Amino acid sequence: MSTATASQTIGPYWHLIEDESWADLTRFGATGERIILTGTIRDGDGAPCPGTCVEIWQADPAASDSFPGFGRANTDADGTFRFVTLRPGPMPGLGNTLQAPHIAIRIFARGLMAGVVTRAYFEGDALNDSDPLLTSIDDPALRGTLVAGQDAPGVWRLDIRLQGDGETLFLDV
Amino acid sequence: MSDPIPFRPFVPGTQPALNTPAYLSTGKRYPLRAPHRMPQTITETTGPVFSPALFPPSADLTRNTTGQAALGERIIVAGTITDEDGRPVPNTMVEVWQANATGRYDHPGDQHDAPLDPNFRGVGRVFTDAAGRYSFISIRPGAYPWPNHRNAWRPTHIHFSYFGSAFATRLVTQMYFPGDPLLALDPIFNGVPDPAARDRLVAAFDLDITQPDFALGYRFDVVLRGRGATPMEG
Incomplete structure (x- = not known):
């Protein structure tokens, strides 16, 4: 047996594989509650990070021919990404728990030796207060970053x- | 519903540190705080499925731009994708992109003074077969300078993107060529601490993949994370 192959940075030229249509997860005709998920990525100086590869994955609604569940977007000159997708519902957690609606996010960029992972939850969702991950984060400010x-x-x-x-x-998954 | 079987954590040293000072661009981008440990859920143990019908394969980079032949030394890259238990990863999408033979990307951000090849965009997409095997035809890319430090040159490489079966198995990496003197000098390659893990990023020249009177062959086998507990070593 062998251990998993090492990651290397995606570098500055990954746009060669970019397809802008991938930022719209509803492009195959999915129906449901359409939402936009947007945001700006900044570095340690607070400077925007243009040209970053942002990928999302959601386990709900279940992936199908009309809904890939996966999207990829570039960040523009202002460091901003923008996805069109369907709002996820609650998902089963471990044991008998329930996870609040969320979308997984992975960021690849020049200067990142590997992708970094976080999640987007939805402010005001009643399940956030009992979500296993959110409730495992003690610091409310840190929790708020998700x-x-x-x-x-x-x-x-x-x-x-x-x-x-x-x-x-960021999450160790 | 029973809990999903999680993917194993990475073996220490086999993955690069996000804080790799010799690669200057990591300096303002690596998170200072350790990632939050959490159990994998259905979100991490499931992932996208790409069908060749919606995501058409394009396995000949020497001909997939204009139909005319690209310039450079033709190569065949082939290999097997398995998990950490040696099981093949079938029907998974592999994306590749690279510089042309002169060391220039067909990308507006690449201002290296080397000629573009109108017949070489440098992008491909393939799927593994039932046994986890993939292959594509390309041009051996050139080395190119980059502004990391004085007289810095990236070793010859091809970028790869793998999905595997789950969000947790996603991998983006680079394949290098054997015998490249730039490898010893490259902070990205050397950002992988474990020498054995690092060396597995270097493809092997393979006479069985080489096609007579056509192209040299290189083998690049890739391992994605496996599920469950680490098996006992035999």
Whole structure:
């Protein structure tokens, strides 16, 4: 047996595999509650990180021919990504627990030797208070880095700070 | 519903540290706080399924841009994708991208003074077969300078993106070529602490993959995370 192959940075030229349509998870005709998930990625100086590869995955609604569950987006010159997707519902947790609706996020970039992972939860969701992951984070400010706020109806924002003040809580998955 | 079987944690030293000072761009980007440990849930143990019908394969990078032949030394890259228990990973999508033979990416951000090849975009997509095997045809990429430090040159490499069966198995890496003198000098390659894990990023010249009168062959086998407890060593 062998251990998993080592990661290397995605580098600055990953756009060669970018397909802008992948940022819209509803493009195959999915129906449901459409939402926008957007945010700005910043580095340790607070400077925006353009050209970053942001990937999302959600286990709900279940992936199908009309809904891939997976999306990939570039960040623009302002470091901002934008996905169109369906709002997830609650998902089973371990044991008999229930997870609050959330979307998994992985960020690849020049200067990141491997992808970093976090989650977007939805502010105000009644299940957030009993979500196994959120309740395992003692510091409310840290917990808040995983909770998207609503900019406008259906437009959810999760800004991500890679390093420094307000650093996002990344997850060891 | 029973709990999903989690994927194993990475073996220490086999993955690069996010804080790799010799690679200067990591300095303002690596998270200072250790990642929050959490058990894997259905979110991490499931993942996207890409069908060749919706994501068409394109396995000949020497011909997939204009139909005309790209310039450079033709190569075949082939290998097997398995998990840490040696089980093949079938029907999984593999994305590749690379510089052309002169060491130039067909990308507006690449301003290296080396010629583009109008017949080489440098992008491919393949799927593994039932036995986890993949292959594609390309051009041996050139080395190119980068601004990390004085006289810094990236070793010849091809970028790879793998999905595997779950969010937890996602991998983006780079394949290098054997005998490249730039490997010893490259902070990205050397960012993997374990020498054996590092060396597995170097493809092997393979005469069985080499096609007579056509192209040299290189083998690049990849291992994605396995599930469950680590088996006892025999």
